[in-house]
Each structure stands twice: as C-alpha cells, then as structure tokens.
Amino acid sequence: MWEVLKKPTSHIGAIGAFTLAAIQRLGQATLFLGQVLRHSGTSITRPALTVREVYFAGALSLIIIMVSGLFVGMVLGLQGYETLQTYGSEEKLGVLVALSLVRELGPVVSALLFASRAGSAITAEIGLMKATEQIVAMDMMAVNPIARVVAPRFWGGVISMPLLAALFSAMGIFGAYIVGVRLIGVDEGAFWSQMQAAVDFDHDIMNGVIKSMVFGVGISAVATFEGFDAPPTAEGVSRATTRTVVHSSLLVLALDLVLTGFMMRMWGN
Amino acid sequence: MNSRVVEFWVGMFVLVGFASLLFLALKVGNLGFGEDAGSYTVIAKFNNIGSLKVRAPVRAAGVTVGRVDSVDFDAAGYQARVSMTITGTYQFPTDTSASILTSGVLGENYVGLEAGADETFLKAGDQIQITQSAVVLEQLIGRFLYDKAQSNGGK
Numbered sequence: 001m002w003e004v005l006k007k008p009t010s011h012i013g014a015i016g017a018f019t020l021a022a023i024q025r026l027g028q029a030t031l032f033l034g035q036v037l038r039h040s041g042t043s044i045t046r047p048a049l050t051v052r053e054v055y056f057a058g059a060l061s062l063i064i065i066m067v068s069g070l071f072v073g074m075v076l077g078l079q080g081y082e083t084l085q086t087y088g089s090e091e092k093l094g095v096l097v098a099l100s101l102v103r104e105l106g107p108v109v110s111a112l113l114f115a116s117r118a119g120s121a122i123t124a125e126i127g128l129m130k131a132t133e134q135i136v137a138m139d140m141m142a143v144n145p146i147a148r149v150v151a152p153r154f155w156g157g158v159i160s161m162p163l164l165a166a167l168f169s170a171m172g173i174f175g176a177y178i179v180g181v182r183l184i185g186v187d188e189g190a191f192w193s194q195m196q197a198a199v200d201f202d203h204d205i206m207n208g209v210i211k212s213m214v215f216g217v218g219i220s221a222v223a224t225f226e227g228f229d230a231p232p233t234a235e236g237v238s239r240a241t242t243r244t245v246v247h248s249s250l251l252v253l254a255l256d257l258v259l260t261g262f263m264m265r266m267w268g269n
Numbered sequence: 270m271n272s273r274v275v276e277f278w279v280g281m282f283v284l285v286g287f288a289s290l291l292f293l294a295l296k297v298g299n300l301g302f303g304e305d306a307g308s309y310t311v312i313a314k315f316n317n318i319g320s321l322k323v324r325a326p327v328r329a330a331g332v333t334v335g336r337v338d339s340v341d342f343d344a345a346g347y348q349a350r351v352s353m354t355i356t357g358t359y360q361f362p363t364d365t366s367a368s369i370l371t372s373g374v375l376g377e378n379y380v381g382l383e384a385g386a387d388e389t390f391l392k393a394g395d396q397i398q399i400t401q402s403a404v405v406l407e408q409l410i411g412r413f414l415y416d417k418a419q420s421n422g423g424k
Binding site for chain 1: 272275276278279281282283285286287289290292293294296297298299324326333
C-alpha cells in the first residue's frame with residue numbers, strides 16, 4: 001500500500017497520497033473484520049480450533065498477566081498510601097486501588113500486555129503462514145483460510161481478553177492488600193469494607209468487563225488483519241508484527257478514552 | 270501439542286478468569302445489595318441537598334441501611350426530590366426524619382434517618398415528611414458574620 005509514496009508528484013501530493021492510503025487501509029481492515037465475522041461459523045462448529053487459540057493467546061499469557069497485576073497493585077498500594085496518609089485517610093487505600101484497577105488499569109494495562117504478548121504472535125504466525133504459502137495452499141484445497149486460520153485466532157483473543165483483565169484486577173487488589181494491609185498495616189476491615197461500599201458491580205466492574213471485551217475485539221482485529229495483509233517476506237512479517245503492537249496499543253488507549261467518556265455520561269457521574 | 274494438555278490448560282485459564290471475576294463481584298464489589306426482594310423505596314423532599322449524589326448511602330445510627338436511587342428537582346415545590354431504596358429487613362416509623370449530613374470534614378454527603386415513635390411503618394412509595402437540608406458552608410459563615418456584626422453594633 002505504501003508504493004504510492006515512492007513517486008510523489010509534489011510535497012502536497014505526498015500528503016494527499018498518504019492520507020488516501022491510510023483511509024484505504026482502514027477500509028480494507030473494516031472489510032476484513034466483516035469477512036472474519038461472516039466466516040466465524042467454523043470457530044463454533046469446530047471448537048477445538050478456537051480452544052487451541054485460547055490456549056496460545058490466553059492460557060500462555062497467564063503468568064505475565066498475574067505477575068504484572070501483582071506488581072502494579074503493590075506499587076499502587078505504596079504510592080496510594082503515601083498520598084492518602086497526608087490527608088489522614090489511609091483506610092481509603094482499598095477504594096483507590098480497587099477503583100483504579102477495575103475501571104482503568106486492569107483493562108488497559110492487560111490489553112497493552114496482551115497486544116504485545118499475544119497480538120504480535122498472531123500476526124507473526126499468520127504472516128509466516130502467508131510467506132510460506134500455506135494460506136495459498138489452503139485456498140487451492142478449497143479450505144477458506146479466513147474460516148480455518150483467521151477466525152479461530154480472532155475469537156480466541158476476544159474470549160481471552162476479559163478473563164485476563166479480570167485476573168489482572170484481582171491480582172492487583174491482592175498485591176495492594178499484601179503491601180497495604182500486611183506490610184504497612186492499614187486496617188484490614190476498613191480496607192475491604194470501604195472498598196465494597198465504593199465499588200459498584202454494575203457501574204464499575206461491568207464497565208471494566210465491557211471495556212476489556214472491546215479491547216479484545218480491537219487487538220484481535222488489528223493482529224489478524226496485519227498478519228493476513230503482511231507482504232510475504234521476512235521483512236514484511238517483521239514490519240507487520242511491529243505495526244500490530246504499535247497500532248493496537250494506540251487503538252486501546254483511544255478506545256479507552258471514548259469508552260470512559262461514554263460510560264461517565266451514561267451513569268451520570 | 271497434545272490436545273489433552275491444551276484442553277486442560279484452557280479449562281484452567283477459563284476457571285481462573287471466572288474465579289477472579291467472581292472475586293471482584295463478591296469481595297471487591299457490592300453485588301447483591303440492591304438485589305434482595307424485600308427492599309422498598311421511599312421519597313423525601315429537601316430544600317437543599319448540598320452535593321448529595323446518586324448511590325450515596327442512607328444511614329440510620331451510622332449503619333448503612335440503603336442507597337439513594339435518584340435525585341431530581343421538583344418544579345412544583347422548588348425542592349429537591351430524593352428517592353432512596355432501603356433494605357427490606359429494616360423498618361422505619363412513618364414519622365422518621367431525614368437529614369442531609371456529611372461524613373467527616375471533606376467527606377461525602379449522605380442521608381441520615383432518625384427514627385420517630387409512630388406505630389405504623391413506612392411503606393414503598395411513602396414520603397418522609399420531616400426533612401432537614403444540607404448545611405451550606407457559605408450560608409453558615411454569612412450568618413455568623415451577620416450575628417457578629419450585630420453583637421458588635423449593640424455594644
């Protein structure tokens with residue numbers, strides 16, 4: 001798609017060509033997502049394909065998500081305590097940690113980790129299958145590569161993402177509990193009860209789950225598209241992998257802002 | 270990769286994921302509070318609610334007994350109309366009074382209920398008649414300064 005850039009008619013023309021190419025690519029990605037959704041039947045009728053992708057995208061991400069969640073929660077506990085104690089309200093530590101994890105950090109940080117850990121792997125795998133002409137071979141055998149290769153990976157990512165985000169938040173709260181209550185000595189009863197009074201299931205936890213589902217769709221869509229669209233060369237696959245991480249991370253951050261805005265408007269607070 | 274191993278780990282992953290969601294719902298969140306069937310809604314009108322928000326607690330003797338459902342402006346009486354859901358296990362007499370209070374100096378506003386002595390209890394949809402508005406700091410300071418000026422002038 002970037003070949004238009006090689007012979008720009010003028011500097012202004014180059015900007016125009018770049019913009020048109022970007023819009024065209026966005027359109028291709030959207031059409032591709034439509035195709036993936038249309039050919040998703042196979043992912044349900046042959047669940048073994050999807051289960052295998054949930055294993056690669058989700059189960060193998062367990063360790064990094066759990067460890068990161070634990071450490072993010074511990075740091076939040078330390079920093080939160082430091083700030084809150086100047087107001088003499090360190091028992092609000094549970095509220096601070098739980099709300100920031102459940103609403104924002106859980107979905108967003110686990111999505112960023114997921115994009116770099118699983119998204120890049122999906123792109124590299126599909127790109128390499130294309131480079132080694134496995135995709136073309138499937139087409140020759142009248143096996144639809146989108147149904148057989150792409151859709152299971154897409155749904156594997158979509159299924160894994162909310163579970164990973166919930167795990168991240170839970171581990172983070174546990175980490176803050178270890179630091180705040182066990183090490184620093186914030187009152188345990190206040191830590192949990194203030195948290196329970198402030199965190200609402202519908203407004204806070206479900207919002208986090210919805211966010212992580214949207215992020216899952218976004219990351220999986222970018223990763224599969226970049227892989228399927230990669231030039232079938234070593235350089236092409238490596239560039240596509242980089243683009244997946246960069247684009248899906250930016251997409252997650254942008255979507256997060258939009259979703260947060262919508263949710264705050266919807267619940268009126 | 271053996272498909273048994275894959276299935277085991279995917280099962281493990283899904284279980285751990287749902288377990289953490291359950292942990293968030295039950296231990297971190299307050300799922301199940303408004304769910305109990307016996308809870309009832311009462312309304313109260315205030316001249317001024319301060320910064321009372323939806324989902325603020327309703328407390329009696331310091332114990333949380335319910336939540337504020339909605340806050341809106343009653344154009345007919347130029348008052349704030351607060352509707353609150355109270356847990357079904359708690360019954361309050363009809364002459365209970367409601368006031369807008371603040372927890373701590375910088376804390377949130379909440380509705381405090383002071384039980385009356387009536388024989389009959391509040392039912393769903395009833396209105397609490399005796400209400401006390403929020404204390405607005407500016408008005409309080411204004412009144413203090415006014416009193417001060419008057420006492421000085423009288424000297």
